[in-house]
Amino acid sequence: xxxxxxxxxxxxxxxxxxxxxxxxxxxxxxxxxxxxxxxxxxxxxxxxxxxxxxxxxxxxxxxxxxxxxxxxxxxxxxxxxxxxxxxxxxxxxxxxxxxxxxxxxxxxxxxxxxxxxxxxxxxxxxxxxxxxxxxxxxxxxxxxxxxxxxxxxxxxxxxxxxxxxxxxxxxxxxxxxxxxxxxxxxxxxxxxxxxxxxx
Amino acid sequence: xxxxxxxxxxxxxxxxxxxxxxxxxxxxxxxxxxxxxxxxxxxxxxxxxxxxxxxxxxxxxxxxxxxxxxxxxxxxxxxxxxxxxxxxxxxxxxxxxxxxxxxxxxxxxxxxxxxxxxxxxxxxxxxxxxxxxxxxxxxxxxxxxxxxxxxxxxxxxxxxxxxxxxxxxxxxxxxxxxxxxx
Numbered sequence: 001x002x003x004x005x006x007x008x009x010x011x012x013x014x015x016x017x018x019x020x021x022x023x024x025x026x027x028x029x030x031x032x033x034x035x036x037x038x039x040x041x042x043x044x045x046x047x048x049x050x051x052x053x054x055x056x057x058x059x060x061x062x063x064x065x066x067x068x069x070x071x072x073x074x075x076x077x078x079x080x081x082x083x084x085x086x087x088x089x090x091x092x093x094x095x096x097x098x099x100x101x102x103x104x105x106x107x108x109x110x111x112x113x114x115x116x117x118x119x120x121x122x123x124x125x126x127x128x129x130x131x132x133x134x135x136x137x138x139x140x141x142x143x144x145x146x147x148x149x150x151x152x153x154x155x156x157x158x159x160x161x162x163x164x165x166x167x168x169x170x171x172x173x174x175x176x177x178x179x180x181x182x183x184x185x186x187x188x189x190x191x192x193x194x195x196x197x198x199x
Numbered sequence: 200x201x202x203x204x205x206x207x208x209x210x211x212x213x214x215x216x217x218x219x220x221x222x223x224x225x226x227x228x229x230x231x232x233x234x235x236x237x238x239x240x241x242x243x244x245x246x247x248x249x250x251x252x253x254x255x256x257x258x259x260x261x262x263x264x265x266x267x268x269x270x271x272x273x274x275x276x277x278x279x280x281x282x283x284x285x286x287x288x289x290x291x292x293x294x295x296x297x298x299x300x301x302x303x304x305x306x307x308x309x310x311x312x313x314x315x316x317x318x319x320x321x322x323x324x325x326x327x328x329x330x331x332x333x334x335x336x337x338x339x340x341x342x343x344x345x346x347x348x349x350x351x352x353x354x355x356x357x358x359x360x361x362x363x364x365x366x367x368x369x370x371x372x373x374x375x376x377x378x379x380x381x
Contacts, residue, residue: 060226
């Protein structure tokens with residue numbers, strides 16, 4: 001076997017049958033240049049096979065998940081973000097159902113999340129405004145009642161004082177009139193002489 | 200390996216009758232090899248993942264056209280080859296696929312080991328055809344005849360590609376391999 005007749009690359013790549021492999025091995029032991037070439041090819045092959053396979057970043061999502069991955073409820077339960085999303089979805093559904101049942105509206109053909117959000121927001125604002133207005137009205141009415149009560153008390157007190165003063169004034173006027181009337185009678189008796197006769 | 204081949208045949212037969220679970224097992228067995236073949240061919244992890252997805256979807260859709268279940272691996276790699284080269288042609292339509300020197304520049308370095316980096320770099324400096332020939336021969340262990348079937352080329356063309364690639368790799372990797380394997 002000559003150097004030109006042997007296929008060292010096929011030998012390294014395992015493409016030669018056993019009979020030819022033996023012939024090549026015998027030739028390489030006797031031929032230095034072919035031996036060196038075989039050594040370089042072997043080193044190249046060794047370097048190539050040192051490259052390890054990588055794991056795929058995720059499973060093929062066609063149908064393999066059905067067999068090898070946990071069931072859907074377990075995946076959701078074990079996943080924090082998915083669980084949060086599911087909770088938000090359930091909450092959104094509850095709000096939507098509440099809105100439909102309480103308002104007697106016909107359910108839309110497709111759920112418009114933005115419309116639901118706007119409606120919920122409007123309803124919340126409406127209820128909030130109503131509660132604030134009610135609280136303000138109650139506070140105002142309470143203040144007015146208190147003020148009226150205080151005014152009434154002050155008025156009643158003032159009227160009582162005024163009545164008392166009026167009666168005192170009347171009594172004083174009556175007393176003064178009585179003194180004047182007696183003084184006039186005395187002066188009249190003195191002037192007419194009846195006074196002496198009476199004494 | 201014999202049991203594995205028998206089981207693959209059985210799974211393929213079930214999958215051809217519409218058994219999705221059987222095909223799922225087949226996918227789980229072959230996805231890593233297909234992914235790594237595509238990853239080293241296109242040099243991008245996300246693209247390789249998307250291509251793998253497409254490969255197994257097309258395989259499922261065309262499984263009834265597979266005449267011999269014993270040739271499933273060749274048939275599957277044939278689909279992967281077609282998908283990969285469709286992408287490579289789409290990404291670089293103006294460039295001849297063979298002898299493209301820019302592949303080395305855009306391919307990611309996957310492992311922080313000198314020998315591995317050297318191998319990765321050397322592979323990316325090959326043309327797409329040469330690199331694919333090395334991938335199928337060295338990493339997937341196909342015979343020249345099987346590679347000819349996968350790639351739709353004569354065996355002589357396959358040998359020519361593999362040997363030319365080995366000559367190029369030898370200049371780069373033989374010195375590195377000598378250091379790396381000591």
